[in-house]
Amino acid sequence: MPAVVLVGAQWGDEGKGKATDLLGSRVDYVVKFNGGNNAGHTVVIGDEKYALHLLPSGILSPGVVPVIANGVVVDIEVLFEELDALNARGVDTSRLLVSSSAHVIAGYHRTVDKVTERFLGKRRIGTTGRGIGPAYADKINRVGIRIADLFDPKILRAKVEGALDQKNHLLVKVYNRRAVDVDATVDELLAHAERLQPMVADTGLVLNQALDAGKTVLFEGGQATMLDVDHGTYPFVTSSNATAGGAVTGSGVGPTRIDSIIGVIKAYTTRVGEGPFPTELFDDSGEYLRKAGGEYGVTTGRPRRTGWYDAVIARYASRVNGLTDLVVTKLDILTGLDKVPVCVAYDVDGTRYDEMPDDQTAFHHAKPIYEEFPGWWEDISKARTIEDLPANAQAYLRALEDMSGCRISAVGVGPRRDEIIGVHDLVHPR
Numbered sequence: 001m002p003a004v005v006l007v008g009a010q011w012g013d014e015g016k017g018k019a020t021d022l023l024g025s026r027v028d029y030v031v032k033f034n035g036g037n038n039a040g041h042t043v044v045i046g047d048e049k050y051a052l053h054l055l056p057s058g059i060l061s062p063g064v065v066p067v068i069a070n071g072v073v074v075d076i077e078v079l080f081e082e083l084d085a086l087n088a089r090g091v092d093t094s095r096l097l098v099s100s101s102a103h104v105i106a107g108y109h110r111t112v113d114k115v116t117e118r119f120l121g122k123r124r125i126g127t128t129g130r131g132i133g134p135a136y137a138d139k140i141n142r143v144g145i146r147i148a149d150l151f152d153p154k155i156l157r158a159k160v161e162g163a164l165d166q167k168n169h170l171l172v173k174v175y176n177r178r179a180v181d182v183d184a185t186v187d188e189l190l191a192h193a194e195r196l197q198p199m200v201a202d203t204g205l206v207l208n209q210a211l212d213a214g215k216t217v218l219f220e221g222g223q224a225t226m227l228d229v230d231h232g233t234y235p236f237v238t239s240s241n242a243t244a245g246g247a248v249t250g251s252g253v254g255p256t257r258i259d260s261i262i263g264v265i266k267a268y269t270t271r272v273g274e275g276p277f278p279t280e281l282f283d284d285s286g287e288y289l290r291k292a293g294g295e296y297g298v299t300t301g302r303p304r305r306t307g308w309y310d311a312v313i314a315r316y317a318s319r320v321n322g323l324t325d326l327v328v329t330k331l332d333i334l335t336g337l338d339k340v341p342v343c344v345a346y347d348v349d350g351t352r353y354d355e356m357p358d359d360q361t362a363f364h365h366a367k368p369i370y371e372e373f374p375g376w377w378e379d380i381s382k383a384r385t386i387e388d389l390p391a392n393a394q395a396y397l398r399a400l401e402d403m404s405g406c407r408i409s410a411v412g413v414g415p416r417r418d419e420i421i422g423v424h425d426l427v428h429p430r
């Protein structure tokens with residue numbers, strides 16, 4: 001009855017969608033436990049490409065029950081847009097379950113997200129503008145709206161009034177905006193309530209019973225370790241726990257039930273939005289990685305910032321998530337480089353850091369200390385075992401494994417489902 005958690009080890013877009021899809025035929029449930037439609041997970045099946053934002057990638061696997069668990073923030077309009085688009089492409093979405101305790105993103109969350117970013121100016125986070133931060137802020141502030149509230153219009157109205165009480169003062173007096181109307185907001189939230197109701201469940205109970213019955217559950221993380229609100233590069237983070245612990249609080253499945261924790265990591269590094277990024281490249285190599293890797297955001301279309309692999313971050317991700325397995329993606333993008341640098345440690349004003357600095361100023365000042373590995377030129381997209389890879393690519397992977405503190409269990413050599421090297425089984429009991 002394995003329960004498997006899958007998380008991003010860097011700043012997102014590591015290929016979590018592809019890795020989840022890879023396991024689709026082996027699992028019974030795929031659970032989204034954090035974030036919302038700030039995510040953009042790409043799955044390529046044959047010639048078809050899917051971009052999933054709010055829905056777990058498991059929705060594309062026939063027979064899998066996709067679950068939006070309590071830790072997610074749900075934009076209901078987006079949920080139905082995404083479901084309709086998948087239905088139009090012939091995907092059966094009828095098994096989807098949505099937690100009654102998940103919080104709702106309302107129009108005013110999107111408004112506040114955009115207005116605060118503008119107000120922050122140079123200090124902005126570079127959010128996706130989807131209302132994620134304000135929705136989680138309301139949750140923590142205890143003025144959030146939950147899915148269950150949509151089925152009691154009286155309570156819903158009272159809660160919307162409560163949520164808008166302070167916000168309207170802020171919008172009008174500080175941000176010079178129009179106040180948000182309570183009735184219009186209630187109508188907007190109720191518009192899809194009837195359609196939503198049959199999908200709503202006590203998903204924590206469902207998942208625990210599934211594990212009791214010997215089913216396999218995969219928890220698909222959104223965002224990533226370095227965007228985690230506790231363990232990431234705060235304040236340049238998202239507003240949820242994207243690390244493995246989030247799978248527990250975000251689903252109602254206890255930590256003792258988790259068997260393995262997979263970290264998905266690119267063979268280089270990318271980041272979207274603002275914030276520190278020690279191995280970021282501003283030269284031709286950076287542009288090369290962006291072009292070759294197609295590094296443009298799935299959600300906002302923004303060019304992703306690019307840089308070399310950072311083993312300090314990999315070690316940190318292994319530690320804070322308790323990783324049991326690493327899936328290294330996009331090794332194929334490094335093909336054709338003369339030398340492949342890897343950041344092995346940081347230099348901070350003359351002091352060497354082998355581990356992530358605990359101090360944010362030190363991290364902002366961190367200069368990468370690189371070790372260079374010889375590159376390879378052969379096309380590796382057809383490799384299906386490690387031995388199929390050129391010797392230099394094998395050596396590069398061995399070095400990553402040694403430096404990252406976690407075994408490599410699969411390697412991506414292309415975007416398609418079959419373009420993967422399996423090394424160790426990813427669904428395994430402890």
Ligand code: GDP
Pocket residue numbers: 008012013014015016017018039040041042043044294298328329330331332333411412413414415416419
């Ligand atoms: P996610 O947010 O972690 O699911 O990742 P994204 O979908 O945002 O970005 C990953 C991109 O890399 C997508 O376009 C994938 O199709 C693509 N991808 C995933 N694995 C590989 C790989 O091994 N090689 C190549 N070339 N592309 C990959």
Ligand code: IMO
Pocket residue numbers: 008011012013014038039040041125126127128129130131132133221222223224227236237238239271272273274
């Ligand atoms: P997936 O799941 C990459 C980034 C945003 C911004 C910060 C906060 O596809 O890996 P938010 O809208 O969440 O308040 O923005 O987090 N961000 C992501 N970057 N991949 C993602 O998701 C991201 N989700 C949020 O760019 O810097």
Ligand code: MG
Pocket residue numbers: 012013014039040041042298
């Ligand atoms: Mg993404």
